[in-house]
Amino acid sequence: MRFNRMLLSATLVVVALVIQVSVLARLHLPGAVPDLVLLTVLGLALVYGHVGGALVGFAAGLLADLAPPADHAAGRYALVLCVIGYLAGLFKPDNGRLRSATGPMAVVAVAAIGSTLLYAGVGALVGDTAARHVGLGGLLLTATVYDLLLAPFVVPGIMALARRADNDPLADTTSATKAADVASGWLSSGTGLRIGGQRNGLRARAAKARVARAGRIKGVKRL
Structure with missing residues (x-):
């Protein structure tokens, strides 16, 4: 007991x-x-x-x-x-x-x-x-x-x-803390994925812009 x-x-x-x-x-x-x-x-x-x-x-x-x-x-x-x-x-x-x-x-x-x-x-x-x-x-x-x-x-x-x-208020507080930690973990992981995705998208766009600029410069030189 x-x-x-x-x-x-x-x-x-x-x-x-x-x-x-x-x-x-x-x-x-x-x-x-x-x-x-x-x-x-x-x-x-x-x-x-x-x-x-x-x-x-x-x-x-x-x-x-x-x-x-x-x-x-x-x-x-x-x-x-x-x-x-x-x-x-x-x-x-x-x-x-x-x-x-x-x-x-x-x-x-x-x-x-x-x-x-x-x-x-x-x-x-x-x-x-x-x-x-x-x-x-x-x-x-x-x-x-x-x-x-x-x-x-x-x-x-x-x-x-x-x-x-x-x-037991201590048990309730502990369970609430664990739930908050889990929720913050989910949020942080989701934010990390979003930030990573945004970074990858920005890098892809920058690479495409560089390629487009290089094509334009080459085209000018050819003319």
Whole structure:
């Protein structure tokens, strides 16, 4: 990944994690907690593609695993967000620009359900049965509703920031300079051909004039 991508991704993930832990988790909403980190990963994956989405998802999930008050094994949520980021990146729109809100909202809904199921499944493998006591159905419903309500305010803004970070003015200047050099090369070569042609024409005309003058002088002498 480019440096500007890594810097932007790290900043957005840290800000989303701080808001989620310090604000959203303390709202005591029924069921699940709105997953701002998941929405951040989805927004970046829809611009950076499946590889970038997997990398951002793994890093974001690992930070979420280590951030207090984490009550699960480290690497659990990193695996979940890595898979979700990879799958979401497969639905990257052309040029990273949204044509309609239907596709991204569907991605958010599927990601909310898939991340909850995958998190519960990985927890069951390591002996964590907390999802059964809370109620998996209620978690799926509330996680999907909360993320869908929050997505219109988060995902488009993150995608816009990611697209702006991908615009490299140095690269644009370099390409413009190369285009100018090529154009000037074409112009200089064309001018050189024209000047050369004009010089050859002047030389031919001068030679013809000399021949004509010599013929006239010879004719005068003959007379």
